[in-house]
Amino acid sequence: MVAFDQGVSWDMLSDEMVDRVESTVLARLRRVVGRQGVYRSSRNTFIVVLNELDDTSAISTAEHLVEVVNRAMLLSGQAVHVRSAVGVTTIDSNTPAETNLRHARIALMAACQVSKGSVSIFTSAMLEVAEERRALEADLRQTASLNEFSVVFQPQFNILNGSLVGFEALVRWAHERRGHVSPAVFIPLAEDLGLISNIGEWVLRQACQVASEWPSWVSVSVNVSPAQLEDRNFERIVKSALEDAKIEPRRLELEVTEGVLLPNDTKVMALIDGLRRLGVRLALDDFGTGYSSLAYLQRFSFDKLKIDQAFVRSEPSKANMAILRAAIGIAQALNMEAIAEGVETEEQLALVRDAGCFLVQGYLTGRPVSAQDATRIANSTEATSDF
16 A cells, blocks of 8 residues: 655645646556556545555555656646655555555655655554654643743853843743653644644743843844744734833844745735834844855845854864855844854854854853743843853
8 A cells, every 4th residue: 555645835736726736646646556546535645555566566666656746747838846755555454444544644754754755665663653753742732732831041142241142032841751852853843733833922922021021231032933924913923922021122033044934925024024113123043054045135134143053063164264254244244243053162162253253152151041040140240251
């Protein structure tokens, strides 16, 4: 049994075009395996039943199906490219059909995680991973419904005079059984489950409330997810969070990565412009890691560039120094601040200082701390760093 997923951006196609793509894929599959062996499972998934094939033959056939389906389609004068993935499982006559189908879908999920165009065959290890993911999903849904996350704050310093300039708010999840779950694990899962907007709003409101107890010159930065930027109510949510906390908009900095920005997306552009009019500051996070960073700087007006830690932690070299200086020079030319993140050693601190970057964030200058400790640090007359 083969579960077959088409990698198509359905939202970009009309209903008529979607129907034509699916009809074309169905016809191509049937030409290979016959009319009786193909079944439509969902909007972008087909089930193909292959009789009397061993694993090797099934995978070979699946790879052929991928090659056939991925051929470009010319529909109504428009070229449509499908990038498919396949999950394969052996049908056990003693196993319920629903279980066989679930195994095929689990293998399909594994193939999709590798890349479109991949073929994966079901293994018991995949089932264990799927069961663990389902359990993690249940725990995350419960935690999100009760807002049982916490927010910690990592300080940001000006190394010219050692002064504290702000904190970045970071969400954390400490589960009673799992312990501390990495944001690298639960943030993507929250995005998949459609929970990230609610979590993001909660973090934003918590961060603003905590920042209201700091001096007026100390800012707070909060990460923004793609789903939040697509929310038509996001500007209203930001305004409400600021008003409830009674802090000035200029003290809030929203961090976005270039992956959430589309230069031709008028809705996102309107939202960004609205946030700027509100007085909120904007930072482009992970600067330099994507291919479109410079293009985004042409369209969007940012207040700060966060230089990705990949450049900070690279081996000191002439090329690396040139890249750092170029990024800092771009920020200065566009009247933006530049901050280096991920500074963990004295050598890295010297590297960014020599490159002309004087705002830093990282374990060397300050680890993330609780809201209480952040407020104590912010209000201390000794809210400075030795660096």
